Amino acid sequence: MRGMSLRMALLGLLTASGPASGYDLTKRFESSVNHAWHAGHSQIYPELAKMAAEGLVTVGEEGPRGRKTYTVTEEGSRLLHDWLVTKENFRPVRDEGALRAFLLPLLEPEESVALLRREAEAYAARLAGLEALWQVKQGSGFGTYALDLGIRQLRMMRDWAGETADRIEHAARG
Amino acid sequence: MRGMSLRMALLGLLTASGPASGYDLTKRFESSVNHAWHAGHSQIYPELAKMAAEGLVTVGEEGPRGRKTYTVTEEGSRLLHDWLVTKENFRPVRDEGALRAFLLPLLEPEESVALLRREAEAYAARLAGLEALWQVKQGSGFGTYALDLGIRQLRMMRDWAGETADRIEHAARG
DNA sequence: TATTGATATGTCAGTTTCTACATGTCAATC
DNA sequence: GATTGACATGTAGAAACTGACATATCAATA
Structure with missing residues (x-):
């Protein structure tokens, strides 16, 4: 369980502000968590796809402009909670x-x-x-x-x- | 000129404490710059090789245990100075x-x-x-x-x- | 003399991240 | 009717980084 930060940020945003598309999440990133963790859409879209494949989120039907809405699953929720509570090591500094x-x-x-x-x-x-x-x-x-x-x-x-x-x-x- | 941090850290250490081997630099990293920038030997050795190929450092003859000593060149020195003085953008946060x-x-x-x-x-x-x-x-x-x-x-x-x-x-x- | 530990250098596969490219829809304004 | 701008999703190649594997020398000690 290392290097899952982007995953956790996405699960966190989905948990806190409800189901959203990759586009929404990119915006939410910019306006909130961005001063703690940075990621652009080209990182977010593939990550969401992987998370869906692993059952951490579900994908709703495609909306009008090909919009896909992601929702956190039980499993995703549990993973996020565990990560927050359990994880204790520091990732090496790079400032x-x-x-x-x-x-x-x-x-x-x-x-x-x-x-x-x-x-x-x-x-x-x-x-x-x-x-x-x-x-x-x-x-x-x-x-x-x-x-x-x-x-x-x-x-x-x-x-x-x-x-x-x-x-x-x-x-x-x- | 972006993402050259490891390079600059190495040039800086070589400038500050004199010529050294990859092994030395790995140690110096651990005991000094490590709380500002982290890198292990598996990142340092290849980077030194690339820097030598690009003329930023020169490699001395191999010592007893295959030891190679690196020295900063004029070009390396100039690059480091320019990077320090010129660079002004922040690499996005990831904390x-x-x-x-x-x-x-x-x-x-x-x-x-x-x-x-x-x-x-x-x-x-x-x-x-x-x-x-x-x-x-x-x-x-x-x-x-x-x-x-x-x-x-x-x-x-x-x-x-x-x-x-x-x-x-x-x-x-x- | 055998082993251990510090010295010394590398590689490799996998993951994460960066930058740029690429495509298309829809609503509003000009 | 054309353009612009927000909406929306992706890919691809490169660079950076991680963690483990691999190898060999030399000095000291057991």
Whole structure:
């Protein structure tokens, strides 16, 4: 039971917001779970097909535009629940931002500072987006915990970038 | 120029700590950049071969146990620098912890709380590891900025898990 | 001298993900 | 009637990654 994240995200969305098509799920992904897990339609469609073949979801009749509606089965429901409750290992980290942080000392101080300032701004911009979303949802609704986590995450990144830039600047001047 | 992270991590390690073998680099990975980017030897060896073929590194003569020593070339150096300074897009997020956070409301309150407490503990344990490393390095040395980031990251996760558990408990009781 | 463990390098099959290509429907507007 | 844009589904090739298998050397110890 490893690397089932996309599966679980899809089962979760289907459970939380009801039966949907691949197209719907792609949209739901974008507007909700996207800041925790990314996937595009070219990943979602084949995955849904596999899940249907394995009995985790059922496919309804084709709608007007070839639309197919997926519904979670008992088995899918059980699998999701088990995954949430049981799974305890961390999938190995892979964070490009942190990697850049690691490699930062290879740059000249001015270059590092410029880079960090740019990144702090980018984090702040994304943060503003999530905070707006938070305002809209008034801190309630399905994705709330994850949204809170996302906001904390971006705040932390923004602060780290800013403070590190300050520190490098100070060290270079000192 | 996308998805070159492993390459850049390797060029960075070779630049920072000097020429090394694939074996060395695997070790260096484990003990330094691993909390920012993960890769095992089965990924590292082929990547080094490709990099040598593309002129980003040179291979020295084979040592006693078939050991091959890699050194960064001018071209490799330039590529790394450009990547660090130029690249500005974020690779889409994929954070299993955040995904679980998103799906949390699908569990019963007691289950959520238990899960979050467990996770808070796991984060705290990993945090202790990094903080020990910080003590050893006395806040100086190559990976320092990334280590600081890692520590902030884990602190944030631990706090989020703990506070979210409290909140759910309170809501369930209320 | 036999075994163990660290050094050292690889391959391979399978899975996941990325980017781009490809196709067609339907409703509304121009 | 033509165009545009949202709806809707896919495929294909490549790259990245995972986990297991495979092999061999050398030093130290049992």
